[in-house]
Amino acid sequence: MTTLVTPAASGMGPGAGPGTDQGWPPSLRPGMLPGTVPPDVPVPEGRKGWWRRNAVWLVLLPVAMAVAAGASSFRVWAFWWPVGLHHEVERVAVGEQAHLAGEYYDLGLDVPERANTTVLREIDATVTSIQQVDRLPPPSWGDPVTIPDGSVAYEVGMHFAAEPKTDLSGCQIVLVADDGTRYGESTTDVLGSSNRCSTPDAAGFVSARPEWDVTSFVLADPAAKITQVRLGFGGPEYVTFDVP
Amino acid sequence: MRHGRRRITWKGTALVVGGVVAGCTLVTYVPQDTGVDEPFIVEGAVGEVLDLTYAELTVTEVRVADTLAGVAEAAAAGGTFIVVDASWRATQGETTFVGAEVTDARGRRFWPTDQAGCSILAKAQPGYAWRATYCFDVPRDALDGATVRLARGDQGEEHAGQRRDAVAVVDLGISGREADELWQATETVSPQEPGYALASAGGSEG
Numbered sequence: 001m002t003t004l005v006t007p008a009a010s011g012m013g014p015g016a017g018p019g020t021d022q023g024w025p026p027s028l029r030p031g032m033l034p035g036t037v038p039p040d041v042p043v044p045e046g047r048k049g050w051w052r053r054n055a056v057w058l059v060l061l062p063v064a065m066a067v068a069a070g071a072s073s074f075r076v077w078a079f080w081w082p083v084g085l086h087h088e089v090e091r092v093a094v095g096e097q098a099h100l101a102g103e104y105y106d107l108g109l110d111v112p113e114r115a116n117t118t119v120l121r122e123i124d125a126t127v128t129s130i131q132q133v134d135r136l137p138p139p140s141w142g143d144p145v146t147i148p149d150g151s152v153a154y155e156v157g158m159h160f161a162a163e164p165k166t167d168l169s170g171c172q173i174v175l176v177a178d179d180g181t182r183y184g185e186s187t188t189d190v191l192g193s194s195n196r197c198s199t200p201d202a203a204g205f206v207s208a209r210p211e212w213d214v215t216s217f218v219l220a221d222p223a224a225k226i227t228q229v230r231l232g233f234g235g236p237e238y239v240t241f242d243v244p
Numbered sequence: 245m246r247h248g249r250r251r252i253t254w255k256g257t258a259l260v261v262g263g264v265v266a267g268c269t270l271v272t273y274v275p276q277d278t279g280v281d282e283p284f285i286v287e288g289a290v291g292e293v294l295d296l297t298y299a300e301l302t303v304t305e306v307r308v309a310d311t312l313a314g315v316a317e318a319a320a321a322g323g324t325f326i327v328v329d330a331s332w333r334a335t336q337g338e339t340t341f342v343g344a345e346v347t348d349a350r351g352r353r354f355w356p357t358d359q360a361g362c363s364i365l366a367k368a369q370p371g372y373a374w375r376a377t378y379c380f381d382v383p384r385d386a387l388d389g390a391t392v393r394l395a396r397g398d399q400g401e402e403h404a405g406q407r408r409d410a411v412a413v414v415d416l417g418i419s420g421r422e423a424d425e426l427w428q429a430t431e432t433v434s435p436q437e438p439g440y441a442l443a444s445a446g447g448s449e450g
Contacts, residue, residue, distance in 0.1 A: 148440040151372045183371045185338040219371035 085172065085230060085238040093242050094127045094229065102237035104167065110204045111165055121167055127229050127241040128213070129157035130175075136217055139191040140200050151219045153190065154183075156229060160197060161211045169205035170234035171197035173216045177224040184218035187234075191217055197233075283395070283403060283411040290417060296410035298336050299368070301394060303414045304375075304441075305329040308387070308426040309433035312379055314360030323383040324426070326416065327433050328392050331441040332366050333373045341366045342398040343406055346380040346416075349389035353399070354380045361435045373441035387423035390416045 051058070080086075090098045101122045108115020133155045136145050147153050156173055173196055175183040188194045195205055196216045202208065220226065232238030288294045294301045307327040312319040319325075332341055342365045346354045356364045362379035382390070394412045397405030418426065 148372045181335065181370045182337040183369065186369055219369070221371055224371075 081236055084235045085174070085232040086236040087238070088240055089237045091240040091242065094130060094244065096241075097124050097126045098231075098239035098241065099124050100231060100233075100237060100239045102233065104233065106167060110167065110206045119167065121162075121233065123160055123162040123166055125161075125231050125239060126159040127156065128159050129155070130226070130229060130243060131155055133217070136191060140193065142192055145191055148219070150222070152222050152224075154218045154220055154226065156216045156218060157213065158197070158216070158231070159211070159213050160207070162207050164207055164210060166207045167205060168195065168197040168207055168233070171195065172230070172232045172234070172238075173197075173218070174230040174232070175218050175220060175224075175226045176228035176230060177220070178227045179224075181221070181224060182230075183220040183224065183226075184216070189216050190219050197231075281407045283397070283406040283409055286410055286412050288412065288414050290414060292414075294412045294414070296395070296412055298334065298339055298396060298410065299341065300333040300335060301412050302331045302373075303328060303392065303394075304331055306392075306416050306418075307431065307433055308429060309431040310429070311432040312360035312362065313432050313434045314362075315437075317360055319357070319359035319379075321381050323381055324387070325433070326380045326382055326387070326390065326392075327362075327435065328378045328380070328416075329375065329436070330366075330378065330394060331373045331375050332368045334368045334370045336370065338369045339367070339396055341368070341376075341394065341396045343393065343395035343403075343411065344378050345393050345399050346382060346386070347391050347393060347413075348382065348386035350386075352386060354382050354386065355399070356380055361437060363435075363438055366438060374438065375436065375441040376438050377435040379435060384423070384427045387418050387426055388420045390418055392416060 087102075089100060089102070092098045099122070101120060103118050103120050106114040106117055106119045108117075131154065133153050134147075136147060136153055138144055154175060156175070158173065170187055172185060172187055173189075174185050177183070184190075187196065189196050193200070193216075195202060197214060198205065198207070199212055199214060226243055228243060229241040230238050231241070286294045286296055288303075290303050290306055292302065306329075309325045309327055310321050312321075312325055312327075326346055328346075332339075344356045344364060348354070356362060356378045357380070358364045359379065361377075363376040364378070366374055366376035368374035378392070378394075380392075392414050393399065394414070395406050395409065397403070397407070397409050397411070399406065403411075
């Protein structure tokens with residue numbers, strides 16, 4: 001005798017019998033009619049291209065690159081930009097007045113009430129004369145300085161006007177030749193003065209009078225053609241005086 | 245909004261692995277530490293003017309001494325002192341010349357001493373020549389074939405400060421026989437203070 005074993009139909013409830021529905025389709029939840037689409041089942045879309053799908057990131061990519069380049073170039077503004085004459089704020093001819101304004105961090109060495117503050121230094125400057133000289137005057141202190149062989153000396157006359165107690169430390173009076181060579185960049189001149197924008201009798205590094213005149217001496221190569229005088233206080237701001 | 249996880253495909257995997265392999269290959273086989281990182285060596289001899297772009301350098305004199313007599317102190321050599329007189333003339337702007345060392349034939353490097361008024365660096369501007377005297381304490385077997393290396397960049401960290409920059413290497417002209425004679429000599433040298441080179445006697449006295 002052969003026994004036939006028939007498995008129970010899926011979804012067939014106890015009340016199911018001949019002539020009734022055979023049960024829910026596997027993808028259809030209870031309570032939903034056949035033919036309806038569940039709300040969380042993704043509706044097939046038309047396939048977008050790679051460029052459209054990544055449009056946002058493509059727009060952000062150049063922004064990210066700019067930010068990365070800026071972040072990795074911090075040395076430019078942190079170390080290079082503040083030290084040295086990089087920003088020409090005004091350019092005039094010799095004999096004309098230029099206005100130099102720039103901020104600096106004051107340590108309060110000469111004016112204690114300005115200690116540890118950022119101060120705006122403003123000064124009007126005029127190059128009154130520039131000429132070669134055969135001799136150097138005696139320095140305020142130390143031995144006389146002779147003009148070395150293979151060098152010539154320039155005398156630069158300048159007139160300044162500024163509020164009293166304007167900080168003058170770090171003064172640079174630079175002669176620039178037509179080939180870009182910079183003579184006299186040091187804050188100390190050929191006579192040993194480390195306060196080139198102050199009068200020789202100045203007691204400190206701040207101005208004492210509203211207007212005053214100074215003379216500074218610079219060594220240069222005999223063949224140099226001086227085309228500019230630059231004035232700065234360590235930078236980055238400076239003014240340029242074109243030499244005719 | 246996309247649903248589900250992105251599928252990992254053979255194409256994507258090959259792209260990533262290929263990129264990594266290509267990067268590793270470049271780093272491994274392209275000589276990245278040569279060429280652009282090397283200094284530009286300007287070789288010369290004592291008395292020769294060397295153009296380093298940023299300065300003109302002349303090693304004016306080389307002496308050997310077992311004692312240095314400075315203004316404030318004297319110094320005795322552990323080996324012997326090689327005293328190098330040099331003249332710098334900056335050509336672009338104010339420049340500090342930090343690099344100074346003697347290299348012997350075996351590649352050993354000796355840095356300068358600041359004893360007895362000797363210079364370990366120099367600072368100059370365009371418009372004049374600036375004199376500096378460097379003193380190196382070296383052993384006997386370092387004299388033969390020694391050279392002096394001078395530059396604006398420092399020689400620390402395997403000459404890191406001199407990469408892609410001009411460097412002067414001057415043969416001191418000491419042969420093996422001369423090295424023995426120089427070692428036997430008992431000279432005392434008084435290093436000159438740094439100052440203008442070749443000052444004019446006819447200049448102003450104020």
